[in-house]
Amino acid sequence: MAADAESLPEEGLALWLTEQKVNPRMVPWLGRHLVASIGSSVAGQLDFFLHPDGQAVKVSMLRVHPDFQRRGLAGVLMDALYAAYSTAWINHGWRTKDGAQWWNGYREPTPHRNVHNRPPAEWASYFDAVNVASDMAHNAHQNNHYGLDGHRDAIYRYGERLEAEAALHAAAFRPVAPMHVDLGSQPLHGAARLALPPAVHEYVHDRTQDSRARATALLEHLGHGNLPREAYWNTTRQSAFADAHHIALYDSRPAGPPLTHVVFTLAPLQALLPSTAHALATSVKFTHPGDMAVDITELAWRQADRQHLTHQAGFAPAVAAAIAPVSARHASASYQARYDEGGFLRAAARSGALPFADRAAQIQAMAERLLLGRTARARTTRPPPAPPQTAVPHPPAPGQTPPRPGRRA
Structure with a gap:
């Protein structure tokens, strides 16, 4: 890892894990992208599928942009995958010519988690044993054709014919039922x-x-x-x-x-x-x-x-x-x-x-009633107000004494 990091550009490396949108009827496992960016550029990408229980990974594609090849970036991506799923089985599938040549120089962090290196009895519930054997045969042909070692000493050697081995373990495979998000139960x-x-x-x-x-x-x-x-x-x-x-x-x-x-x-x-x-x-x-x-x-x-x-x-x-x-x-x-x-x-x-x-509607009806009442009151004729009443004292009769303040007459 240290040597890989030293060979990368000075802009720095960032790894991003994003979801790969796949039809669960086609691939019922969870699709993932592991993207490497350097500066503002995408430098590489590792695509894989993750079993729902997180204990098995199937690699589908590993690619590095031509501008960043031969700098150890593919190894950084693969090492990150092993670190992210530290207890899971890893199935690398079959390899192209470039893939076989890269694999020949790569050193797995934990080879014992590579299903190609272990007997099917240990991992057959996750992967179809016949398909894995087919991928192993394809990779062996690539290695022979291009003169590569391909870490052959670590690869599992079948102790009996492939047909018998497949018959023993094919029934152990447990397919995953397609999963679909339940729209009515979660945000x-x-x-x-x-x-x-x-x-x-x-x-x-x-x-x-x-x-x-x-x-x-x-x-x-x-x-x-x-x-x-x-x-x-x-x-x-x-x-x-x-x-x-x-x-x-x-x-x-x-x-x-x-x-x-x-x-x-x-x-x-x-x-x-x-x-x-x-x-x-x-x-x-x-x-x-x-x-x-x-x-x-x-x-x-x-x-x-x-x-x-x-x-x-x-x-x-x-x-x-x-x-x-x-x-x-x-x-x-x-x-x-x-x-x-x-x-x-x-x-x-x-x-x-x-x-x-x-x-x-209720407020509008109330407003209309108030307006009608106001209009009716405005149309009603009121009598003129009465003039103010002023008390005028009468003169006393002859022989009477006017009453004094504070005394009753």
Whole structure:
């Protein structure tokens, strides 16, 4: 490892584990990419499949970009795989000419976990013994043809004919049933990559500001009806972030303003028909061309070049939103009533979020009654007010004495 690292460029090496989207009916194991980047360039990639219990790995492809070959990078990737799954069986499958020549110079960290080096009785529940034997025969032919050793002393030698060995262990293989995400039982997480205006970018990444207000600003900027359609919606937030970063690694567009990766967390979808979605083991992609009403329960975001700083905010109650339709002609009537052509809330939809919005008819009727009563009172003729009364004292009769103050007459 040390020699490998010393031969790499000064920009530094980063390894990223991302999900490989595969049809579980074709490959029921979990697909993974292990990507190596140097600076802003993808230098290599190791593709593999992981058994659901994490105790077996099948390598499907190892490749290094021509600009970074012969620097030990393939060994770094393979060593990282062994380290990440430190107790799992490793099946390298069959090799091409280049693969056989590379393998000839590679030194496995733990050769005893390579199924090609161990008897089928130890690993036959994970891998089909006949297929493994076929791959071993192919690799042996490659080694003989190109004059390679191929670590032949470590390879398991069958003690009897292959047919008999296969008959002993083929029945031990335990196929994995295809797994599909259950949309109605768990939240889903989907990512979008946004190039925000400078002022918006500065505000939403300012940790001194209220996180919920910043999340609301992000949603307003994108539009409530513009949740990403082409994204895979994952069972974990980290997988959604990994999807966004995997796309960024292979993005060939010229550098521009810093991107923000935003992950939307949706409440479980209870009323979704299976025919409207392409469900994988741990993710789903919606295939219906129309819009889809969803509820956002949380928002998380971070700068593409600052993976270690993640902002997040929850919404309680959840915010009503929608996955955008393919085009305006596929938009439903309810979508068109709530969102405009750009996917932004219409004025009526915005007022609907105000308090007492569900009592609009009742409030209107009350207002009309008040106005009618006011009009009726204004039309009523009132009598003129009576003049003020002023007491005038009468003169006393002859022979009487006027009463004095404080005495009764």
